[in-house]
Amino acid sequence: MCHLSPGEISFRDLGLKPLGHGTSECSSYNMSVTPSTTLDSQLTTTWSTTNSYPDVPMVMSGYTSRLWPCDSQxxxxxxxxxxxxxxxxxxxxxxxxxxxxxxxxxxxxxxxxxxxxxxxxxxxxxxxxxxxxxxxxxxxxxxxxxxxxxxxxxxxxxxxxxxxxxxxxxxxxxxxxxxxxxxxxxxxxxxxxxxxxxxxxxKHNPRGTHLWEFIRDILLNPERNPGLIKWEDRTEGVFRFLKSEAVAQLWGKKKNNSSMTYEKLSRAMRYYYKREILERVDGRRLVYKFGRNARGWRESDK
DNA sequence: ACGCAATTTCCTGCTT
DNA sequence: TAAGCAGGAAATTGCG
The missing domain is CATH 1.10.150.50 (Transcription Factor, Ets-1)
Structure with missing residues (x-):
């Protein structure tokens, strides 16, 4: 099934090639975005004030224009x-x-x-x-x-x-x-x-930055974290997603995967529990905690 | 070509 | 009811 609500734009509409696999008749295009509402507003509310390309949202640029804003001298x-x-x-x-x-x-x-x-x-x-x-x-x-x-x-x-x-x-x-x-x-x-x-x-990351490192780096670089993820308890390594879909889009951008969602990102996050890169935080939505096998997030690590 | 790790995708059922 | 969580299963991807 593949329903697009009025006002939604599919990635096919945006001229992007589909990624990933799927089983339903239109699953290759089953990701849709609503530029003027949820995701876009998540992404642009904090960035747009300094974005010199007002009609090219910084983070969404890859999806909307295929060109990164830095295409000038x-x-x-x-x-x-x-x-x-x-x-x-x-x-x-x-x-x-x-x-x-x-x-x-x-x-x-x-x-x-x-x-x-x-x-x-x-x-x-x-x-x-x-x-x-x-x-x-x-x-x-x-x-x-x-x-x-x-x-x-x-x-x-x-x-x-x-x-x-x-x-x-x-x-x-x-x-x-x-x-x-x-x-x-x-x-x-x-x-x-x-x-x-x-x-x-x-040597260390043959596949590039892992998801948990990507999350950690957002947390550690406040300049690049316009309210996406926030420390809940800095010393314990507890953090919370403030704009879950925006983070997912950023992750997708990094992996060149335009159909990334928080749902999928969170599944990958849950796999980290077993490896003790993350620990479960029960009863609190969008909250995670770095585990014993996560490195580089402590202030003393810096 | 193959095996593997790290996701990615999809799913069902449950909880908040 | 929507959003998020839990985790199984299978597919994908890139690397050695």
Whole structure:
């Protein structure tokens, strides 16, 4: 069965290809959104005040326009677009968002573009070189279109390489393990360095950030958590979803799955109980608690 | 090609 | 009655 209420827009209407499987005659398209009401309002009420694209909701942009708002030159980005870019680059490298202090990038695109390589190292530590490279390319390319969750890059650009053809300061190399810089090795593109870098990026999360880490990162980055999830008891690791469907949409966006819902997200959350990544919180709706196997959420972990 | 982990999808029944 | 919870079952996806 596939009923669309008046005013609802199916993803087929939006020109999106269906995802996932289904058994009913129209289950491939059984997700619908109501742009002016529930979900959209959840997503935009907190973001829209700073979104410089008033008719392109920040979070829903992937669903409504196929283009990420940052499709202009980075020099003209707002600070929220800068954060969007940060998120995208981290996503692309399958790195933990919490490993970049977003507060260090509380700036607009113009300021961002004026940062030096050293500035990026200071601001983002081991991730600095990646960000520096990304923004350098964006500056040079003039205009990039960004698909959902993925920068649309020139084919010759290989982000898997930490030392692309960008002029890094002589005598300085990036050391992924011992924070930003170590005394020089004459050849920044030496195999050893590449190996250690790719270990850091890929080793732990071959599939990208897990759901519980995604949730944790929202909680740990208040700048990127416009009232989506809230700590109920910070020291005990208890938190509550305030905008459950909005979080689900964000998760779906990250996984390039436009039909994600809170119902499905919550099923994945419940699987964490067995693995003790989450603990049950009885009788309280939308409330979860980090378990013994969840790492990195405690204040002392930071 | 295969196995596996981590979801994703769908479902029924229950609770708030 | 709607929304959320619980958890089984099967499918999907990406990786090693």
């Amino acid at each position: 980075p020099q003209f980005w707002s600070k929220y677009q800068v954060w969007e870019w940060l998120q995208q680059v981290m996503d692309m490298h399958q790195m933990d968002v919490s490993s970049v202090p977003f507060q260090n990038f509380d700036m607009d695109g113009h300021q961002l573009c004026s940062l030096s390589y050293q500035d990026f190292l200071r601001a983002a530590g081991s991730v600095g070189p990646i960000l520096f490279h990304s923004i350098t390319e964006l500056k040079w390319s003039g205009q990039y279109h960004v698909e959902i969750g993925q920068l649309e890059l020139k084919p010759e650009l290989d982000f898997s390489c930490p030392f692309p053809d960008v002029s890094y300061p002589p005598g300085e190399i990036y050391d992924p393990l011992n924070h930003p810089l170590t005394p020089a090795s004459p050849n920044p593109s030496s195999p050893d360095i590449k190996r250690s870098f790719s270990c850091q990026v890929k």
